[in-house]
Amino acid sequence: MTTTTFTKRWYRVLALIPAAALLAAACSPGTGGDGDDSLPPLEQDDAVAEGQHEAPELAQMVEDGELPPLEERLPTDPLVVDVVDRIGVYGGTWRRAESEVYELEVTERRHIGYERLFNWTPEWEGGSETTPNIATDVEVNDEGTEYTFFLREGIRWSDGEPFTADDIVFAVEDYYFHEDLTADADPRLLVSGGPPEVEAIDDYTVKFTFSRPHGLFLQSVAEWATQKLTAMPRHYMEQFHADYNDDDLDDLVAESSLGSWVDLFVDKSDPMRNPDLPVIYAWKVTQPFGQGTDVVFERNPYYWKVDPEGNQLPYIDQHVVQLVEDSELIKLQAMSGELDFQRTVGGPADRALVMENAEQNDYHVVTMQPDHMNTMAIHLNQTTPDETKREIFRNKDFRIGLSHAINRQEIIDLVFYGQGEPYQMSPSSELFYDEELAKQYTEYDVDLANQYLDDAGYEMDSNGRRIGPDGEPITITMDFANDVNDDWTDALELVQGYWDEVGVRMELNGISRSLHTEIVRENGEHEATVWTGSGGLVPFMQTHWYFPSTQAADFASAWGEWYLNPDNPKAEEPPEGPRRQMELYDEILVTADPDQQVELMRDLLDILKDEFYSIGISSPPEGIGVVTNKMHNVPDQMFNSTSWPTPGPSNTIQYFIEE
Amino acid sequence: MLRYIARRVLVMLPTLFLISLASFFIIQLPPGDFLTTYAAGMGAQDAIVAREHLAALEERYGLNQPFHVQYWQWISNIVCCGDFGQSFEWRRPVSSLIWDRLTLTMLLAVVSTLFMWFVAFLIGTYTAVRQYSIGDYFWTFVGFVGLAIPNFLLALVLMYISFRYFGQSVGGLFSPEYQNAPWSIGKLWDLFQHMWIPVIVIATAGAAGTIRIMRANLLDELHRPYTTTARAKGMQEWRLIAKYPVRLALNPFISTVGWTLPTLISGEIIVSVVLDLPTTGPLLLRALRSQDMYLAGSFILMLGVLTLIGTLLSDILLAWLDPRIQYDKVGSR
Numbered sequence: 001m002t003t004t005t006f007t008k009r010w011y012r013v014l015a016l017i018p019a020a021a022l023l024a025a026a027c028s029p030g031t032g033g034d035g036d037d038s039l040p041p042l043e044q045d046d047a048v049a050e051g052q053h054e055a056p057e058l059a060q061m062v063e064d065g066e067l068p069p070l071e072e073r074l075p076t077d078p079l080v081v082d083v084v085d086r087i088g089v090y091g092g093t094w095r096r097a098e099s100e101v102y103e104l105e106v107t108e109r110r111h112i113g114y115e116r117l118f119n120w121t122p123e124w125e126g127g128s129e130t131t132p133n134i135a136t137d138v139e140v141n142d143e144g145t146e147y148t149f150f151l152r153e154g155i156r157w158s159d160g161e162p163f164t165a166d167d168i169v170f171a172v173e174d175y176y177f178h179e180d181l182t183a184d185a186d187p188r189l190l191v192s193g194g195p196p197e198v199e200a201i202d203d204y205t206v207k208f209t210f211s212r213p214h215g216l217f218l219q220s221v222a223e224w225a226t227q228k229l230t231a232m233p234r235h236y237m238e239q240f241h242a243d244y245n246d247d248d249l250d251d252l253v254a255e256s257s258l259g260s261w262v263d264l265f266v267d268k269s270d271p272m273r274n275p276d277l278p279v280i281y282a283w284k285v286t287q288p289f290g291q292g293t294d295v296v297f298e299r300n301p302y303y304w305k306v307d308p309e310g311n312q313l314p315y316i317d318q319h320v321v322q323l324v325e326d327s328e329l330i331k332l333q334a335m336s337g338e339l340d341f342q343r344t345v346g347g348p349a350d351r352a353l354v355m356e357n358a359e360q361n362d363y364h365v366v367t368m369q370p371d372h373m374n375t376m377a378i379h380l381n382q383t384t385p386d387e388t389k390r391e392i393f394r395n396k397d398f399r400i401g402l403s404h405a406i407n408r409q410e411i412i413d414l415v416f417y418g419q420g421e422p423y424q425m426s427p428s429s430e431l432f433y434d435e436e437l438a439k440q441y442t443e444y445d446v447d448l449a450n451q452y453l454d455d456a457g458y459e460m461d462s463n464g465r466r467i468g469p470d471g472e473p474i475t476i477t478m479d480f481a482n483d484v485n486d487d488w489t490d491a492l493e494l495v496q497g498y499w500d501e502v503g504v505r506m507e508l509n510g511i512s513r514s515l516h517t518e519i520v521r522e523n524g525e526h527e528a529t530v531w532t533g534s535g536g537l538v539p540f541m542q543t544h545w546y547f548p549s550t551q552a553a554d555f556a557s558a559w560g561e562w563y564l565n566p567d568n569p570k571a572e573e574p575p576e577g578p579r580r581q582m583e584l585y586d587e588i589l590v591t592a593d594p595d596q597q598v599e600l601m602r603d604l605l606d607i608l609k610d611e612f613y614s615i616g617i618s619s620p621p622e623g624i625g626v627v628t629n630k631m632h633n634v635p636d637q638m639f640n641s642t643s644w645p646t647p648g649p650s651n652t653i654q655y656f657i658e659e
Numbered sequence: 660m661l662r663y664i665a666r667r668v669l670v671m672l673p674t675l676f677l678i679s680l681a682s683f684f685i686i687q688l689p690p691g692d693f694l695t696t697y698a699a700g701m702g703a704q705d706a707i708v709a710r711e712h713l714a715a716l717e718e719r720y721g722l723n724q725p726f727h728v729q730y731w732q733w734i735s736n737i738v739c740c741g742d743f744g745q746s747f748e749w750r751r752p753v754s755s756l757i758w759d760r761l762t763l764t765m766l767l768a769v770v771s772t773l774f775m776w777f778v779a780f781l782i783g784t785y786t787a788v789r790q791y792s793i794g795d796y797f798w799t800f801v802g803f804v805g806l807a808i809p810n811f812l813l814a815l816v817l818m819y820i821s822f823r824y825f826g827q828s829v830g831g832l833f834s835p836e837y838q839n840a841p842w843s844i845g846k847l848w849d850l851f852q853h854m855w856i857p858v859i860v861i862a863t864a865g866a867a868g869t870i871r872i873m874r875a876n877l878l879d880e881l882h883r884p885y886t887t888t889a890r891a892k893g894m895q896e897w898r899l900i901a902k903y904p905v906r907l908a909l910n911p912f913i914s915t916v917g918w919t920l921p922t923l924i925s926g927e928i929i930v931s932v933v934l935d936l937p938t939t940g941p942l943l944l945r946a947l948r949s950q951d952m953y954l955a956g957s958f959i960l961m962l963g964v965l966t967l968i969g970t971l972l973s974d975i976l977l978a979w980l981d982p983r984i985q986y987d988k989v990g991s992r
Contacts, residue, residue, distance in 0.1 A: 095835065100700070101748050101749065101945065101949070102697075102700045102701070182711075182715075183711050183712050183714065183715025183716070184712070184715060184716075186708075186709050186711075186712045188709055257742065257752060258745070259719070259745075260719075262719065263719065267750065270750075273750065273751075287839065289749070290749045290750070290751040290755075290756065291759065292759060292839070292937070293831075293838075293937045294838055294839055296839060320838075320839070322831075322838070324830060324831075324935045325931065325932040325933075325935045325936075325941040325945075326932050326933065326935065329830045329935050332830070333830070336822070338835065481699075481703075484703050512689075512690075512699075513699040513700075513702070513703060514689075514690065514691040514695040514696045514698075514699040514950070515690045515691060515695075516699065517691065517695050517698050517699040517702055518690055518691050518695050521698070521702060522695075522698075544707070550707060551710075552702070552707050
């Protein structure tokens with residue numbers, strides 16, 4: 001078997017960044033201070049010799065003998081992170097607030113600990129780029145079945161122990177695929193033809209072998225769900241694992257008042273809850289989640305990245321997140337300049353207000369490009385239990401007719417504050433943008449709509465109602481979650497009016513989002529529903545709005561079930577078009593060449609254009625975040641996504657605070 | 660007396676059992692459970708939770724068990740070991756979550772109750788003694804305005820005033836710099852600077868009722884023969900009123916002591932949410948919304964217990980304060 005070095009063109013370009021950054025450092029005045037024009041501090045000995053390349057508290061601790069010197073804490077070849085604007089200064093606290101427990105809990109993934117083998121790039125074009133992070137390099141065989149990662153030597157956990165290939169083997173074998181823990185771990189993205197075989201070739205080389213090619217593995221290790229792959233300190237976690245601790249695990253469980261060792265293991269491996277857990281993140285929790293209303297993180301002295309001048313990161317000392325009781329308070333606090341960087345503040349309605357107060361209260365606004373494709377996409381469930389409705393919904397002319405009947409501009413003006421433009425369910429990333437897919441059938445034309453609906457075979461009766469194949473007037477029941485998005489009720493009432501005009505009645509049934517989850521997502525019993533459509537920027541990873549890839553494909557839940565598992569009693573075999581899409585996606589999964597993956601994805605999207613599953617309304621407006629004027633190096637624009645865990649990949653470690 | 664107390668305590672036991680059963684039942688009434696709420700929350704973030712993951716969590720949390728099994732697990736742990744279980748959402752023991760917030764909640768409840776009593780006592784006495792005077796109308800009007808303005812609105816207005824004119828940080832009981840600081844004189848002062856808003860809001864809402872009761876009771880007493888007699892004997896007017904009629908009119912204060920106990924932990928939920936107070940009320944609201952069964956159930960159970968204890972306490976206090984009240988009369992309760 002031939003093994004070639006992995007050659008992604010973007011990856012090569014990105015690999016140059018650290019080198020370029022070092023050169024830039026050579027040209028800028030160093031903090032060394034003797035006006036030296038000598039070579040850049042390529043050798044880390046030079047870079048850290050003065051002891052001025054770390055936070056003053058850490059330097060003090062080194063002096064007092066409480067901490068080894070910086071050069072012993074940093075890797076031999078620390079990752080050099082480019083700064084957005086300029087080299088920062090040490091100190092300060094980054095204050096944030098969240099109103100949902102769930103959002104507070106993901107602080108680790110989003111804000112303080114986005115540390116993977118390969119990370120998404122800050123630019124994130126189409127979700128096809130990743131950049132070396134913990135790994136410095138990867139070798140992939142031609143088939144895409146073997147991935148060999150070369151880890152950066154000398155990365156240390158926050159307790160000073162080295163981070164090695166063994167930690168990754170532990171995470172895969174004893175966490176992701178351990179029979180008792182696997183359900184908690186959610187290893188979907190690590191599977192390709194079964195669990196991988198993982199082998200630590202030496203301390204800093206780890207090899208994954210799949211029985212089937214895993215074409216999206218490098219993207220997968222950068223994704224939301226694979227956080228724990230690099231967050232399991234073997235030397236610490238073994239004591240809580242049944243396979244490794246026969247002596248006193250039962251005592252530990254009893255002591256903790258948790259039910260089982262699984263609960264204990266999950267609890268102890270949680271960097272938000274366990275201050276003793278060693279991490280490789282820039283900050284480490286000191287006041288854990290659930291104690292009081294704040295969660296507090298402090299700088300990790302063993303963090304392994306430096307800025308272009310060789311200063312150890314992060315710049316910011318402390319990260320404090322406050323749990324507030326209502327999201328209105330976040331708005332108020334942000335507008336009074338109390339939150340240093342809050343990634344989303346209010347909705348479209350608050351935009352003007354937030355901007356207005358910016359100057360007076362010393363903050364500025366950054367924009368967040370949404371990952372979802374639509375403000376509100378209407379899904380008619382083609383596998384709904386009612387046979388008549390099924391027949392109607394599967395009629396493409398019917399869907400086209402309904403799409404033309406909608407006055408999108410009016411909805412945008414009245415409900416979405418004039419922000420956005422008429423838009424179907426279509427990727428928004430440049431790599432996959434397709435004008436026709438985005439705009440087809442969005443024109444408001446009642447005559448054309450009536451013509452399509454006539455063609456569909458549903459004639460109007462004397463009352464102006466269209467009659468379905470069962471001889472009854474057509475009425476669609478819309479089960480929508482009314483507590484996800486404030487605008488949906490208003491927008492749907494408008495749609496109701498437009499459709500009435502062309503003879504199709506819609507009954508609105510607003511329900512709570514948990515009931516929605518049960519009816520729509522778990523059982524697929526709905527006739528119609530609405531949602532936003534994630535994956536607009538990263539079609540590879542979030543596919544269920546492009547073809548029925550999971551039960552969350554609301555336009556054909558049972559086909560999604562079929563793709564997941566044909567034996568599921570709820571599953572139904574899809575027709576030709578979606579079948580072909582599934583085959584194409586299967587092909588993407590086993591394709592190692594990224595260019596070919598893009599081609600296949602385009603073919604898949606062509607079928608989407610032809611199938612026209614869902615009726616979109618408009619493109620989503622940009623979100624806004626708030627940054628105080630003393631917070632620096634925050635990019636003016638970033639993505640708002642879970643795949644790209646905002647703002648993690650924008651390198652929060654190089655943000656800094658200067659009054 | 661002791662027999663009476665013993666009997667009351669005995670009767671409390673079945674009541675408590677019914678309360679615990681009902682609260683556990685009611686929490687499970689809405690469709691779905693904590694996991695559907697959790698999955699829905701993830702779904703709103705466009706993160707789709709795997710079926711297997713949910714199934715495993717269901718197993719771990721015991722949510723797939725029938726009602727009586729879940730109830731038994733919960734209640735038997737409470738009765739035998741005082742263990743209220745784990746909160747699903749916070750993944751921390753329920754008791755520690757509640758304890759964390761109890762101190763400030765109690766402080767707030769006690770201070771605002773005392774403040775309310777103080778105001779109501781003064782106004783109530785004044786308006787009764789000066790019935791139908793301008794002052795009576797004015798203070799009665801003030802009292803009713805306090806009752807009529809929704810608490811959250813008053814909270815918002817006061818918050819705006821404190822932010823606009825006193826430059827205080829918005830929401831919470833502490834300024835950011837004291838949020839995580841250890842207790843000190845500075846922190847205490849900071850607390851009192853923030854606490855006046857919730858204290859005023861909560862007190863104005865409750866004051867009107869107490870003012871009216873105080874006024875009515877006092878009016879009854881003011882024209883009794885013993886008052887006239889005392890006055891005829893040349894007793895100083897204010898001393899007379901304070902010594903005799905007021906003491907008799909105080910009963911409603913005591914009989915409502917019992918009701919303040921449950922508010923110690925439920926707090927003024929809406930006010931606390933609006934003002935972002937780190938008290939137990941918002942925690943209860945959150946638990947109910949996310950169907951965090953054990954946390955919400957334990958809350959409601961504790962509310963029940965405190966209501967029962969509170970009622971008993973005020974009954975005992977009343978008997979102690981007012982010798983006319985006797986409990987041994989059969990059929991009176």
